[in-house]
Amino acid sequence: MANPVQTQPAPRRWSLGRLGRVAWPYLLLLPTVALLFIFTIYPLLQGIVMSFFTRGIVVVPQVESTHPVFVGLDNYTHLLGDKNFQVALLKTIGFVVVAVPLQLAVSLALAVLLAPQSRVNAFVRTIVFFPSMISMLIVGVIWAWLFGRNSGLINYVLSLFGIGAVPWLEDELLAQIAVVIVWVWGGAGFNMMVLIAGLTAIPSDLYEAAAIDNTSRWRQFTRITVPLLQPSIVVVVVLGIIEAFKVYELVVSLTTGGPGRATVYLIQNIYETAFRTVNQAGAAAAQSVVLFIILMVLTILQLRFARKRS
């Protein structure tokens, strides 16, 4: 304890209170940083290391074949000849290329349709947004029920027009189309809200001026709305691409990857490689690293693009 009657000023000491003040922000950060380190950063590094080894998921000392063996880039070169991986990768890329623009178009149409303030629009916005509140598993269940070949509402409606039972989830191509439709349906409300927020920020006098000049609605849309909405569109596209590359949960309840392997996308393939085949943890890790690199490159490219435009 400092003596109050000291004649000379005491050197500043590391009292408990001062230490506490310095440590305080670090203490506040500790839980978040520790959890992120344990459950995100360390696993990412371990995954990268793992991709250079062959090993079982769990290394059992007594079982020789599960022991890690360094194989360099073998896991990666094997991916070049791995049919399942290649098909899953191509299917995922195809899914992204079809589903993301479609979702943007649908969300944009919804946003333009429902942006004006009115009671009806507010109600319909709520309905469109609702699928964002429920799990993709349920979204898959809802649509699996609608798509049912001999029990689904969709085929019933089609039959009213004389169209025979469509095997939505039993045909390879139709099943992939179904996954796209359902994914777009599930995410449209969220993206619509992002776009509406952007739309309301566009000054209305621009449209008024355009109306005075007799500019057509379509020209107003392409010349005013789309360019000024670009920041929101970038958000929708970037998040959409990242989400689309991770498509999985919806498939679990809609098609379980079938028919055959028609709707097995990357995540499911990684999971099956890891947990359903023996001692392929390294191969699964290599697939994860490939996906990680794709996502990183896309994120960086999109950020660059967005910055250049603004």
Place this chain on the structure above:
Amino acid sequence: MTQTQSPWRYVGIAIVLLLFALPPIWLFLSSLKSQSEIFQWPPSLWPQAPTLQSYYDTFSRANFLLYFQNSAVVAVLSAVLAVTISVMAGYALAKFRFKGDTVFFLLIMSALMVPLQIVLIPVFLVLRDLGLLNTLAGLIIAPAATPSGVFLMRQYILTIPDSLLEAARIDKTPEWRILLRIIVPLALPAIGTLLAFNLVYRWNDYLWPFLIITEQEKWTVQLALANSVGRFGIDWPRLLSISVMSVLPMLVMFIALQKTLMNGLMAGAAKE
């Protein structure tokens, strides 16, 4: 935007309403049908003899109440934990200058680029080493740190004037009291939004439970759901009733907090 409400607009709105309202309503209506009516062709649009038989069967046969309880425990505790540590970290990043503050900020944000999907195996191993496999504790703790949550809180706390904190410090108010008595009450709107989001996110989450839980007594609703599909022959009456019930809490919350949820979204468009 100036907009005249042309008749085509109403046609469009009607079609949108049909496309988005009908699928969930159809699920609900079907869940009220009897075993025989459910597969009747052509399907009856309205249940001819509405019955809660499917619900009764689900509750009596499957341990559904238990799964519901597991989901509720996990969602609530996990959301509270996530919000608590997000407030702490957000406050530190918003109101303190300390060595490495930028590094910490970037480190936390960069974790956004690493979704669970690409670290499944290593996370599984970490959980195993920590003894968290097959525990609800694992489900609560492991996903608790959310970069988007930290970011949301930081942005909100930045708007709280520094003068309030300085005045409290001059009065020698201990730091923990400043956090609890000044920051938390003033950040309540953001805390509420974040809590609501986390509840939704945790309740709906499938991937974490899928990775952590194998014992059936510890299943969450989403796991029970996923396990009702994918086997040979789907038990539709059961699946439909489980689906409706698993959506109910979200529906109630959505009706109660609709504005918060739909507008709060904009603040943290970077959902997980």
